[in-house]
Amino acid sequence: MIRLERVTKMYAASTRPALDRVSVEVGKGEFAFLIGPSGSGKSTFLRLLLREDVPTRGEVYVSDLNVARIPRRKVPRLRQRIGCVFQDFRLLTNRTVAGNVAFALEVIGRSPTTVRRVVPEVLDLVGLAGKAERMPHELSGGEQQRVAIARAFANRPPLLLADEPTGNLDPDTSQDIMLLLERINRTGTTVVMATHDHAIVDSMRRRVVELDLGRIVRDEARGVYGVGR
Amino acid sequence: MRGHLVVREVVTGLRRNVTMTVAMVLTTAISLALVGTGLLAVRTIDRTEQLYSDRVEVQIALTRDVSIADADCSGDVCAGLRARLESSPQVAAVRFESQQQAYQRYRELFAGQRLAEVVGPQSLPATLRVRLADQEQGAAAVRELMAGEVGVSTVIDQRDVVGKLFDFLGGVRNVAFALAVVQAVAALLLISNTVQVSAFTRRTEVGVMRLVGASRWYTQLPFLIEAVLTGVTGALIAAIALLAGKVLFIDRLLAGIVSANVVPPIQVADVLWVSPVLLAVGAGIAGITGYATLRLYVRL
Numbered sequence: 001m002i003r004l005e006r007v008t009k010m011y012a013a014s015t016r017p018a019l020d021r022v023s024v025e026v027g028k029g030e031f032a033f034l035i036g037p038s039g040s041g042k043s044t045f046l047r048l049l050l051r052e053d054v055p056t057r058g059e060v061y062v063s064d065l066n067v068a069r070i071p072r073r074k075v076p077r078l079r080q081r082i083g084c085v086f087q088d089f090r091l092l093t094n095r096t097v098a099g100n101v102a103f104a105l106e107v108i109g110r111s112p113t114t115v116r117r118v119v120p121e122v123l124d125l126v127g128l129a130g131k132a133e134r135m136p137h138e139l140s141g142g143e144q145q146r147v148a149i150a151r152a153f154a155n156r157p158p159l160l161l162a163d164e165p166t167g168n169l170d171p172d173t174s175q176d177i178m179l180l181l182e183r184i185n186r187t188g189t190t191v192v193m194a195t196h197d198h199a200i201v202d203s204m205r206r207r208v209v210e211l212d213l214g215r216i217v218r219d220e221a222r223g224v225y226g227v228g229r
Numbered sequence: 230m231r232g233h234l235v236v237r238e239v240v241t242g243l244r245r246n247v248t249m250t251v252a253m254v255l256t257t258a259i260s261l262a263l264v265g266t267g268l269l270a271v272r273t274i275d276r277t278e279q280l281y282s283d284r285v286e287v288q289i290a291l292t293r294d295v296s297i298a299d300a301d302c303s304g305d306v307c308a309g310l311r312a313r314l315e316s317s318p319q320v321a322a323v324r325f326e327s328q329q330q331a332y333q334r335y336r337e338l339f340a341g342q343r344l345a346e347v348v349g350p351q352s353l354p355a356t357l358r359v360r361l362a363d364q365e366q367g368a369a370a371v372r373e374l375m376a377g378e379v380g381v382s383t384v385i386d387q388r389d390v391v392g393k394l395f396d397f398l399g400g401v402r403n404v405a406f407a408l409a410v411v412q413a414v415a416a417l418l419l420i421s422n423t424v425q426v427s428a429f430t431r432r433t434e435v436g437v438m439r440l441v442g443a444s445r446w447y448t449q450l451p452f453l454i455e456a457v458l459t460g461v462t463g464a465l466i467a468a469i470a471l472l473a474g475k476v477l478f479i480d481r482l483l484a485g486i487v488s489a490n491v492v493p494p495i496q497v498a499d500v501l502w503v504s505p506v507l508l509a510v511g512a513g514i515a516g517i518t519g520y521a522t523l524r525l526y527v528r529l
Contacts, residue, residue: 050440073445080442092433103434106234107443155441 001028001159001190002049007058009044009214017056018044020214026192026207028158031185033201034194035225036211042194045211046161049192050082051075062159080108083152083160083189087167089144091136097147098123098132104151118154126150126180142173146180153184160184162193166200174200198225238434238451239458242427249423250459256419257463257515258470260412261507265471267405268503269495274398276493281391285364287371288385289314289357295380296355300327306380307357314359317374319367321360328355354382394492413514420459420515421522424452428527452527453519460515461508468504475500 002025009019019041026032034042047053048060051067060067065078091100098119105115123129126146136144145165152160162181166174178200185191195201201208201224208223209216218226243250291299291307299307302325314323326334332350361367368386375381428435431451438448475495487494 076442076444078442079440082442084440090433090436092437104437104441107438107447108441109444109447151437151441 001030001063002026002192003059003061004045004048005059005061007048007055007060009041009048009053010056017214019048019055019211021058022211022214022216023058024209024216024219026190028190029185029188030207031182031191031204032193032207032209033204033223034192034209034211035196035201036217037196039213040211041214042211043163044214046163046192046194049159049161050084051078076108080155081157081159083149083155083157085145085148085152085160085162085165087164089136089141089148089168091144091147091151093136096133096135097128097139097150100136100147101151101154104154108155110155122150122154125153125183140173141169142176145169145173145177149177149180149184153189157189159190159192162191162195164195164197165193166195166197171199175203178204201225235447235450235454238431239454242431242451242455243458245430246423246427249419249426250455253416253419253423253459254463254466256412256416257460257511258466260409260416261464261467261511262470262474263405263409263412264510265467265500265503265507266474267402267409268506269471269499270398270402270405272499272502273492273495274395274402277394277398280490280493281388285361285387285391287359287361287368288387289359289371289375290354290382290385291356291380292382293354296328296353297351299355300329301325302327302355302357307355310375310378310380311357313374313378314357314371317370319361319363319370321362324358324360326356326358328353331356398492416463417514417518420456420518421526423459424456424519424522425526427452427455428523449520449523452523453516456515456519457512460511460513463515464504464507464511467507467511468500471503472497472500 004022004024007019007022008017010017022041022045034045036042044053048055049062049067051070054068059069062078063081065081067078070078092103095103101119101122102115105118110118120129120132123132126149128143128146128150131139131143136147139147145168149165160181165181166177169177174197181191181193182204205222205224208218208220208225210218210223210226289310291310295304295306298304302308302311307325311323311325314320328350331353332348335348335353359367359371361371363370368388372384372386375384435448475497479495483492483494486492
């Protein structure tokens, strides 16, 4: 599903590369954690997949697309294949729960019929069927993140990227969110999640790719966060 | 592309940013009104040239002694001059105006003014008024013909006088266009700034659009429509202002010289002719500025 080949990313402001000859592959339908301390290159990793940035050297593939080489006008098509969830939810505060999910579909040109059909479906999937008309500020943090996941998943992307999705949530709520991501993963969606959350990584026992100073220092099929970190 | 969604975005954008929007509309309106004034001046210049091309005469003022002695151009000197002029192929007609006639006309022209009482018939020269057959070279030919002739005091080409009027109209045009350029720079900066502010206030929406893969065009369109809409509104206000200015101000100001047939009147049709130009300029410039701003300053 995604493949990085000896990817190096240098930022002008820094002498040390944010990513240093990183090669990794995540297969279709896999669930992988991307862990490591702040500044280890997790965010850069995700940004390269989204073509928010291009690598200084090396190749990045998402399904069959060579991400750094696609022309700019085709970037939206790449992003339509990738769902994104963030620590800060990034909901539109002036729209309802359903409105937030609908927005994501409307702006990529889905027909009103499709939007009306898909929005309740996906809200049901994330467990918010009864709260479609609430405003985001009326929801708990966990519920807001569910809306964000619903929005990311509404277009049924084959790849879901999650950047610290539990960073603002308490442990119980975090567990619920993980169950939801697992459920989405079971539909065949590849999930790559960057996190600091020891408890979650340890309890899930999924693939763990650890970055440190821009290099992959560990890649285990059923890993834990690591002792003493 | 869903039209109503774009409209919704545009309306939200304009409402959120209402003070900037008003400033942008007003600046654009002033700039375009000045452009319109300049264009109207150009049009008036063209019309005035037409108006004068067949009316302008060359006047040959006769010397004082001839003027006093000859009341109907029957004397040798005046008749001789007249015959010479009439024989020239570049002359269409020659008319004699005696001192008395000149005085009558003078009194009419300056009726009610003190100047009219100061001047007596004797202070004005009798003139031979020549209508030219050839507007381009005729004046020079007449000047040459009359130079140094006995009885000729001066040769006055009315086009020299009319030229001053053209200079004035040309000045109005230049000032209007110069001010329009200055205002246009202000308008451009405001449009650019408003687009940036607008993009900033909508950064969450724009961020989501980017992430879910909305096309660049779709993301930009609301901003561009906003810019074009303010440009068009500015142009409409400018057109209305020109019309109001014509009716309330210019018409009154020019009433005297228009009725004396010195300059042609500015007609409603002229303003209507200028308005679409202003609309196109307003919409075009706002759109281009908006687009350039998005490309250069805003990451979409």
